[in-house]
Amino acid sequence: MNSIWLETFKYNKTFEKLDQNISCDVCIIGAGIFGLTCAYYLTKHGFNVAVLDRDDIGTKATGHTTAKITSQHGLIYKHLIDDYGLHFAKSYLYANQKAIDNIKGIIDTENISCDFNFENHCVYTTNAKDLKSIQDEINAVNSLDFNCEFVTKTGLPFDILGGICFKNQAQFHPYKYLCGLCNSISGRAKIFTHTTICDVKNNGSFYTSYSDNNYKIESKFVIMASHYPFINIPGFYFSKMYQSTSYLIAIETNKTLFKGMYLSASDPIFSFRTAKFKNKNLLLIGGADHKTGDSHNYSTTYGVLENIAKKYYPDCKILYHWNTRDCITLDKIPYIGLFSSNLPNFYIGTGFNKWGMTSSNVASNIIVDMINGKKNPYSFAFDSTRVNPIKNSDEFKNIIVQSSKSLIIDKLKKSNLQLDNISTNSGGIIEINGQKVGIYKSLDNKFFAVNPICTHLGCLLSWNDIDKTWDCPCHGSRFDYKGKSLYDPSFKDLEVFEI
Ligand SMILES: Cc1cc2nc3c(=O)[nH]c(=O)nc-3n(C[C@H](O)[C@H](O)[C@H](O)COP(=O)(O)OP(=O)(O)OC[C@H]3O[C@@H](n4cnc5c(N)ncnc54)[C@H](O)[C@@H]3O)c2cc1C
Secondary structure (H helix, E strand, O other): OOOHHHHHHHOOOOOOOOOOOOOOEEEEEOHHHHHHHHHHHHHOEEEEEEEEEEOOOOHHHHOOOOOOEEEOOOOHHHHHHHHHHHHHHHHHHHHHHHHHHHHHHHHHOOOOOOOOOOEEEEEEEEHHHHHHHHHHHHHHHOOOOOOOOOOOOOOOOOOOOOOEEEEEEEOHHHHHHHHHHHHHHOEEEEEEEEOOEEEEEEEOOOOOEOOOOOEEEEEEEEEEEOOOOOOOOOOHHHHHHHEEEEEEEEEEEEOOOOOOEEEOOOOOEEEEEEEOOOOOOEEEEEEEEEEEOOOOHHOOOOHHHHHHHHHOOOOEEEEEEEEEEEEEOOOOEEEEEEEOOOOOEEEEOOOOOOOHHHHHHHHHHHHHHHHHHOOOHHHHHHHHHOHHHHOOOOOHHHHHHHHHHHHHHHHHHHEEEHHHHHHOOOEEEEEEEEOOOEEEEOOOOEEEEEEOOOOOOOOOOOOEEOOOEEEEEEEEEEEEOOOOOOOOEEEEEOEEOOO
């Protein structure tokens, strides 16, 4: 299911697949918001840049986001001050605030028409038990010399008990923005699509990136902008972040919609914004998040959002449904900087924790400064080589437990499902001669069989009955029912069985 963004705008440019060996100053792997923002700034600094994407530009996380541009990443600032101190929290806040100005600056300079508008963003609660956290967050944000307001009235169609509001945040159409970025760089950067990068090797003073069709890109610098890195060692990102999926719907209603953007303060988290659609506004409702690869069905995901829509807007028509996922770090702070301390000139920006609109801009500026040999005042707060997340977090243990479960325990468990029990348009894992086989039974009762073992690190995949895909509960890779790799970190297709 495609997002409102990909459905309502068609980009008039296409890019070629890489068909020869090339060399450049900087090889950027991935053409989402992070990769393209890096390319934008680097070409402005005169670097010769190549951007390569395994798909079309902007069609993965960025093409399916909610696209709120805000420094209010939930109730984060009290936690940042408590855990890392005022200077750290202030750096996080001002880096993200600056990102809002930077995005507006790019839009103005390049004349990108992308429905950008400033709106307030508010984290609200309807539960008395959360009011203290809201008040604590207000005190925390004020201590960072940043203005925020306590509000009890919003345009939302239900009463709130209180909320913390950041003024002059923004929202836009992310796909129009990315296409605008591509237009501004395409004379100055080489962009290749449908080109998967499978490996990157360090050859002393330069790097060689290898494409799936056996071409090489030689460059002094490499930026891994593939969302979840596909290189496991060094870096070890698979052990320090996981993917989380959330769902969105866009509804049309004759009721007057509110102004502003909203997020609930505690679970269940819901996100609200409006978006331009023809001559009117649609309402976007997001939420129902879960760890990617966990088993869910329509009623626990889109159903939850549809119930909210129907409760408050009984006349509503649901026009679009979509979902995507993002990388969540163990300490909820992105990883930005060197891919590994052993690999000079090889950079990464990942783990944007569902706040990648501003975080990707922060990341691009930090990395461009690193490439230019310039000190960035915010880089210390996001250092990708930090070890604290692993040392401190219970979530690290959770990742290891989940990985061991899917890598070893679940593989040993016998599946009770039989071929005859698989419903039409559904799937599951059966056993044939002791071998696990992933089966999908199509609407016309054809069977599609794959080896349900993730090609990234070998975890047992789980069937996703909402999207009819095979998803990895360890690291979030996704494959279609025919075994084609759809989402990072995997890039190799599943083995297909005849049945
Ligand atoms: C439901 C949801 C709602 C969200 N809402 C918001 C929001 O309101 N505000 C906000 O700030 N953030 C939000 N986010 C987060 C934001 O969408 C992401 O952080 C951001 O889009 C990530 O951008 P990216 O460029 O890193 O990744 P992507 O957009 O996924 O780009 C990565 C690119 O790399 C390519 N690629 C992958 N592997 C390879 C390879 N081996 N070779 C070549 N190319 C490769 C992919 O095809 C892809 O195009 C949300 C996230 C979710 C899940």
